[in-house]
Amino acid sequence: MKIGVIGGGAWGTALAQVAAHEGRDVILWARETAVVDSINEHHENSLFLAGVALSPTIRATEDLTALADMDAILVVAPAQHVGSVLAAAPVGRIPLVLCAKGIEAGSKRLVGEVARAVHPNAPIAVLSGPTFAHEVAAGLPTAVTLACEDADLGERLATRLAARHFRTYASTDVAGAEIGGAVKNVLAIGCGVVEGAGLGQNARAALIARGFAEMTRFGLARGARAETLAGLSGLGDLVLTCSSISSRNFSLGVGLGRGDSAAMLLSDRRTVAEGAFTAPVLREAARDAGVDMPITEAVCRLLEGAPVSDVIGDLLARPLKGEAG
């Protein structure tokens, strides 16, 4: 099976490394010449995944047409750029496995909806779950959801993308897999704020549980299945990113919790914290759907510069309600 990867960040590189197991050929498209040169000359992505020795069967390119005869393409550009990058890619009927976690600003579309609009003939799958790139690249045990509406294709992709340390669990709930991954990034910023502001571990656990309630309300309103939201791509990833400073979203929140501005925290990053872009569009999408998402609203206010004490005070001052509400 010939695998193409679009995106030479940490996650695209780690997935290329998984796909290259057993000596399989993989072509990775990156937009940075430095990434292409680093992978081809030194078998390392020194910009985004430094220190990991990559398989020599991974070939990098800046030419999207090199992906024209792939059996599947993993799409690992940041969510806000998937549309523009895919528009330039020769996809046709090649299955696209979407690995970005976010919602497109402006259009409010999930990444799958973006991909379908650009390449209506390409089958769509979503790969998502608790997956820090550096752990996957190091061969540490990891499990993901592989969602595809076409169950047969989903099973084939799940089988072919799995490796000994990389377990894929097939699902047909594409929206559920996407929504879990997009929403958890926003909630992870909130958990980082709790950490940065020193609000304690009780508060963090409460935010994870009530954040999961928000994710579930929004997901069900958008056609996701509850079991997907409670699975690897939803709750599993929420727990991971809300518990570790390795998460870019969590670490952004830590900075906000300490009183730094989002503009300052985002300005010196080469890597992407998807939740910062997803939060405002998720807030809009939730309002459109009539879904109450107070933690998402709070994260938006923090990103917009509201003082931490005001935002936390307002969250705590909300009227008491039943847990199921």
Ligand SMILES: NC(=O)c1ccc[n+]([C@@H]2O[C@H](COP(=O)([O-])OP(=O)(O)OC[C@H]3O[C@@H](n4cnc5c(N)ncnc54)[C@H](O)[C@@H]3O)[C@@H](O)[C@H]2O)c1
């Ligand atoms: N890193 C992880 O552990 C991890 C794990 C699972 C999913 N993801 C998801 O994968 C996606 C990619 O994240 P990453 O961690 O690989 O990225 P990264 O933070 O390591 O690198 C940034 C990436 O953004 C790309 N980029 C920047 N500006 C761009 C533009 N204008 N057009 C196209 N691409 C542009 C860069 O080329 C680079 O590939 C995100 O949606 C992320 O949430 C990441």
Ligand SMILES: O=P(O)(O)OC[C@H](O)CO
């Ligand atoms: O570093 P983050 O916060 O983008 O999280 C990376 C992955 O999404 C974890 O599954």
